[in-house]
Amino acid sequence: MADRNTIRRAVRPHALKRADVKALRERLFTAKFAVYEQTLRDLAEQLGITTPIKVSEQVRVALGVEAGNHARSIAKTFNNDLAEYAFRFGRELQEWELRMTLAAWVDNRNTQRAPIIAVTETYSAYADALMAGFMEAGLEDAEFDFGGHPELGDLPPECIICAALERKNPHPLKTVVRIGIPHPNCRQNWHPRDLPTLIAKLLDKDVQLGAHTAGIVGRPSLITRAGGRKQAAKAILSGRIPR
Numbered sequence: 001m002a003d004r005n006t007i008r009r010a011v012r013p014h015a016l017k018r019a020d021v022k023a024l025r026e027r028l029f030t031a032k033f034a035v036y037e038q039t040l041r042d043l044a045e046q047l048g049i050t051t052p053i054k055v056s057e058q059v060r061v062a063l064g065v066e067a068g069n070h071a072r073s074i075a076k077t078f079n080n081d082l083a084e085y086a087f088r089f090g091r092e093l094q095e096w097e098l099r100m101t102l103a104a105w106v107d108n109r110n111t112q113r114a115p116i117i118a119v120t121e122t123y124s125a126y127a128d129a130l131m132a133g134f135m136e137a138g139l140e141d142a143e144f145d146f147g148g149h150p151e152l153g154d155l156p157p158e159c160i161i162c163a164a165l166e167r168k169n170p171h172p173l174k175t176v177v178r179i180g181i182p183h184p185n186c187r188q189n190w191h192p193r194d195l196p197t198l199i200a201k202l203l204d205k206d207v208q209l210g211a212h213t214a215g216i217v218g219r220p221s222l223i224t225r226a227g228g229r230k231q232a233a234k235a236i237l238s239g240r241i242p243r
Contacts, residue, residue, distance in 0.1 A: 002098050007090040010098045011083055014106050016075040025064075025071035031118070032063045032125040032217075039129035040209045046195065047137060047202055055210040062217045063125060069218075070121060082106070120184040128216035130190060131177050133209050139198050143170040147188035154188055160229055161222065162188055164236040177214050178241045181221040183232070 002010070016024075033055070040053045085105055090098045134142045146165040147154040157163040161182050165171070170193050171179070182188075192198060219225075225242045226232035235241050 002090045002093055002095055004087075006095050007086050007098065010090065010095065010102055011086045014082055014102055015079050021071050021075045024074065025068045028071055028121050029064050029067035031122055032067055033060065035122040036063060036125040036129040037210070039126050040133050043130060043133040044209055047133075047199055049137065049202075049205055049207055049209065051206045051208050053210050054208060056212070059210060059213055059217075062213050066124065066218045067121075074117065078109075081109070116185045119187055120181075123186055124181050124217050124219075127176070127181065127190060128214045129210075131173055131214035131216065132212060134173055134192070134198075135214060136209050136211060137202055137207050138204070139201060140173055142173050142198055143193045144173065144176050144190040145169045145193060146171060146176075146190060149189075149191050152189070152191065157188065159183065160233040161236065162186065164233040168236055175241065177216060178243070179222055179236070180216045180219045183221050183223040183229070 036059065037053060037055055040055070043049075044051075044053060082102070082105070086098065086102055089101065093101060134140065146169055147157060147162060148166050148169055150156075157166050165179070165182060165188070176190060222235070222241070223229055223232045226235050
């Protein structure tokens with residue numbers, strides 16, 4: 001049977017260390033930046049904006065800070081869960097059994113969590129870039145549908161937060177910014193309403209996109225700010241979105 005020191009030795013090779021966090025931060029930043037820039041490019045094409053996209057240093061810094069915070073959070077959660085799992089079952093196993101068990105646990109967790117992390121980590125960049133683009137284009141009166149467009153790839157809402165957001169469609173731009181990230185692993189998209197009218201209102205086709213964030217990047221998700229799923233859904237339906 002494994003004692004505490006044996007369990008610690010078995011955990012150590014799998015635990016994420018400072019170098020791992022740094023590498024993870026760089027991967028997250030690369031993904032966030034790519035999504036941010038591509039979202040602006042897609043919006044520019046929709047609106048007929050011809051000025052080349054230039055993502056500012058301010059936006060890069062904001063994405064980098066968020067990537068660093070999220071990398072540290074992911075590593076802390078992983079290490080805590082790894083240690084908890086090892087100490088829960090390790091005392092009943094021989095050392096070689098424990099090492100094999102932990103290796104399998106790590107592989108399984110990474111397989112399950114990778115898609116969730118990928119979606120979660122790019123959502124803020126996508127939503128922020130879209131709202132910031134409309135702001136910079138002078139279209140701050142734009143309204144958006146949350147999901148609700150299966151013809152564009154939206155799936156039916158799977159949680160009460162998304163159901164509440166879809167029920168309250170449309171949402172003014174400032175409300176979308178206040179909502180931010182509804183919850184981790186959210187897969188619904190925001191769709192501008194009456195895009196032809198918005199395009200007609202756009203007076204400056206040479207507007208520069210990418211100068212500022214909208215205020216979504218760097219903020220905790222709505223579910224975190226509200227204190228849970230039920231509280232977040234209630235806040236949406238009441239119109240009292242926590243900052």
